[in-house]
Amino acid sequence: MTKFSHLGRQYWPTLVLFAFLLASWQAAVSFGGIREYLLPAPLSVWNALWHGDTSWGQHIWATTFEIIGAFFLAAGVGVALGVAIAWSPLLANALVPFLVFVNTLPKVAIAPLFLTWMGYGIFPNMLMGALIGFFPVVINTAVGLSQVEADMLDLGRVFNAPKWKIFVKIRIPNALPYILSALKITATAAVVGAIVGEFVASQRGLGYVIVTTQSSMNTSVAFAALIWISAVGLALYGAVVLVAHLWAPWAEGID
Amino acid sequence: MTSRLIDLDKVGMIYEAASGPVEALAGISLSVEPGEFVSLVGPSGCGKSTLLRIVAGLRPATAGTITVAGREVTQPIPDIGMVFQAPILLKWRTILENVLLPAELAGKDPGALRKRAFDLLEMAGLHGFADKLPRELSGGMQQRASLCRALLLDPPLLLMDEPFGALDAMTRDDMALELLRIWGERDLAREARKTVLFVTHSIPEAVFLSDRVVVMSPRPGRIAADLRIDLPRPRTVELRASEAFGRLNLEIFRTLTGRAVGATSS
Ligand SMILES: Nc1ncnc2c1ncn2[C@@H]1O[C@H](COP(=O)(O)OP(=O)(O)O)[C@@H](O)[C@H]1O
Ligand SMILES: [Mg+2]
Numbered sequence: 440m441t442k443f444s445h446l447g448r449q450y451w452p453t454l455v456l457f458a459f460l461l462a463s464w465q466a467a468v469s470f471g472g473i474r475e476y477l478l479p480a481p482l483s484v485w486n487a488l489w490h491g492d493t494s495w496g497q498h499i500w501a502t503t504f505e506i507i508g509a510f511f512l513a514a515g516v517g518v519a520l521g522v523a524i525a526w527s528p529l530l531a532n533a534l535v536p537f538l539v540f541v542n543t544l545p546k547v548a549i550a551p552l553f554l555t556w557m558g559y560g561i562f563p564n565m566l567m568g569a570l571i572g573f574f575p576v577v578i579n580t581a582v583g584l585s586q587v588e589a590d591m592l593d594l595g596r597v598f599n600a601p602k603w604k605i606f607v608k609i610r611i612p613n614a615l616p617y618i619l620s621a622l623k624i625t626a627t628a629a630v631v632g633a634i635v636g637e638f639v640a641s642q643r644g645l646g647y648v649i650v651t652t653q654s655s656m657n658t659s660v661a662f663a664a665l666i667w668i669s670a671v672g673l674a675l676y677g678a679v680v681l682v683a684h685l686w687a688p689w690a691e692g693i694d
Numbered sequence: 695m696t697s698r699l700i701d702l703d704k705v706g707m708i709y710e711a712a713s714g715p716v717e718a719l720a721g722i723s724l725s726v727e728p729g730e731f732v733s734l735v736g737p738s739g740c741g742k743s744t745l746l747r748i749v750a751g752l753r754p755a756t757a758g759t760i761t762v763a764g765r766e767v768t769q770p771i772p773d774i775g776m777v778f779q780a781p782i783l784l785k786w787r788t789i790l791e792n793v794l795l796p797a798e799l800a801g802k803d804p805g806a807l808r809k810r811a812f813d814l815l816e817m818a819g820l821h822g823f824a825d826k827l828p829r830e831l832s833g834g835m836q837q838r839a840s841l842c843r844a845l846l847l848d849p850p851l852l853l854m855d856e857p858f859g860a861l862d863a864m865t866r867d868d869m870a871l872e873l874l875r876i877w878g879e880r881d882l883a884r885e886a887r888k889t890v891l892f893v894t895h896s897i898p899e900a901v902f903l904s905d906r907v908v909v910m911s912p913r914p915g916r917i918a919a920d921l922r923i924d925l926p927r928p929r930t931v932e933l934r935a936s937e938a939f940g941r942l943n944l945e946i947f948r949t950l951t952g953r954a955v956g957a958t959s960s
Binding site: 588590591593594595596597598599600604605608609612613615687689690 | 747750752770772774776778780782784785786787795796798799800801827829
């Protein structure tokens, strides 16, 4: 209860500013003669959001599915590669230069290739999101697995614990906050990747909606799509933060 | 006939550092009997931690031989308890889970040791804290928890590296008494007690706890003196005010600072 009133006290200036900006925007469009296809008024966006002819459900669903898929793909592959790197110096030597190279590629430029290879569909877009989002997970996993106090590792050796046990009981929990912290970046990257994928080639999704509105000059629908994208992105980000809080409460303040 | 648990013969250690070789220890010969409480004092950087790690088999020495319980040490030795300067508790585990960690690492059934873990926590004054996370405890309490962890598997040999170094003076004196109680000063025969190798830079702490105080010289660490502490046991708070206690303190202080020829008693 007090927590919420505290939040209210902290954020009321934000809310006031937001309301003011919305009102000015609406006024500028209504009375300032700005054309709706350039900058739709907030009320038109609101209408497009709820009452337009766009069947939002299928688009939101397609994009959300891509984003979540991209997120878990990036998380899974990222953690696996991070573990491989931390586990074996040989694998580290083999993988790291390669991964660094992949990371320096402008991933967006690969999107058309995905179209060539995989055609239209949800999967290439998912893959694009994963490609953009996996690298921080690899790095943070590897770092978190290695940044264990030397004394702690000595303690493991004192009890003659096998390497896998040190991994499971000490290194992996130690890496968890690092991984969760990277996953916040991945959550954002997954959204970018999915939308970019849809821009290049798709028949469904919020990115597709934005592209189609360009030709129809239906800019208010593009704005509405943007709002849906932010909503999905924020929900995913919030979920990651919440999971991090519940799963690794000891790590508060690491990132 | 003297039985020996730890036997170091001309042990030397040279680290290969980036800036060149660092000679940390030279010609360390030392033996410790079972049940003995031996402290190592010496200036910082003289190789005390190195020596402890070598005894534990965590680092190989570059010269000499190390024998523990009749076996030459070439790898981490079993059945020891190790306490470091920092508590190094796993911050995601409760205090109880931290104390039980050695069982899990050593492949023993932690369930069977729960009762013992609780008893140790009780004895260390932490009975209400079993389910707390380390960050909810003060530094002194965390260090007591790490002592419980070291004692879980009832090791006959305890290696302690400045375990009370981070504590304030009062907590520190309390912990010293606590340690002697756990060691069985009052209720165990000498042979039944654990052998303790205790590193400290506090002379009074070394005198208060030990049967013997080994004084080390600055780098490379050599043994400058090996003094028997013939103060009566059980040691009490009053002992700290006694003349004999003061004299031993002074003697060690002089050996350490080189202001007089150190008297060796062995
Ligand atoms: N891993 C290492 N590499 C190089 N030099 C080391 C290493 N560990 C310790 N030393 C050096 O060896 C000497 C003894 O260190 P240490 O055993 O930690 O001393 P103490 O515990 O008595 O303070 C120091 O001069 C230290 O700098
Ligand atoms: Mg040291």
